[in-house]
Amino acid sequence: MMSFEMNDRKKIGLGLTGFGVFFSFLGIIFFFDKGLLAMGNILFFSGVTLTIGLKSSAQFFMKRSNFKGTVSFGVGFFLVIIGWPILGMIVEAYGFVVLFSGFWPTLAVFLQKMPIIGWLFQQPFVRSVMFLWHLFLLRSYFYLPSFMEFICFCYNLIIKLQVHERC
Template sequence: MIWLSERQKFGVGFTAGGFFFFIFGIFAFFDSSFLALGNILFVIGLILIIGPQRTVSFFSRPNKLRGTFCFCLGIFLILIKRSFIGFIVESFGILGLFGDFFGTIVQFLRSIPYIGDVLSHPVIAPTIDRLAGVTNMLPV
């Protein structure tokens, strides 16, 4: 069981709300208002979950600077109503910042009953593994 502080619980709520509004903004044909609200809630949630100092240190790592620049530029473009271009630039930033976590996310999703069956299907699994960078270590 994971124990979260009250601040972290609020952070999870803000992050989930940010994700919801971001997805809804995409479904609403890249509505800049929903995308901007999703970005703002996501960043606030991230700060509440891991703390301000760890957030700054994560975004300022030398190997994450390109991702940070693209992420911030994408948010700026969305805020000035250039939502589609901002979304594309921000997507590159998200891949640069959080691309290391995709393998962990895929492994977690494979533990969920119905989703795991689909992701572990012999036809789909190699493609998902290649996209997420998952290496399957077989015991010898």
């Protein structure tokens, strides 16, 4: 059974992860400053590694289903380092979404229970978009599709629903 107690290593890891997100945010605010973005990436990666442990993070990043996300996150980090921060952040964002796509339902429930933001996430339009995304991910269980495939899936689903309503 896994232990969810908060020891000093996990506290430091969460702090590093938070600072990594903060430095990445500052790097984007300051017109994609590559120094801040690189520092944010290093802190985020080391924070995640400290929080869940070296063995668990190696298993997480090397899992077959996460391979595409790991490679794109690494390529994005490399692009930030060599001086192409905008393209690097786009590639990293794609890798981040692919890597942490399994955590989105948990995050959605957490956001719905927050006092102010929860009201926004409980609106019908936002709930329907989240429902469509969930259906799309269920349709492609072992395959994380691209954003354009998601748009095409939603469009086809809406067309089918409209044709069904006319009958």
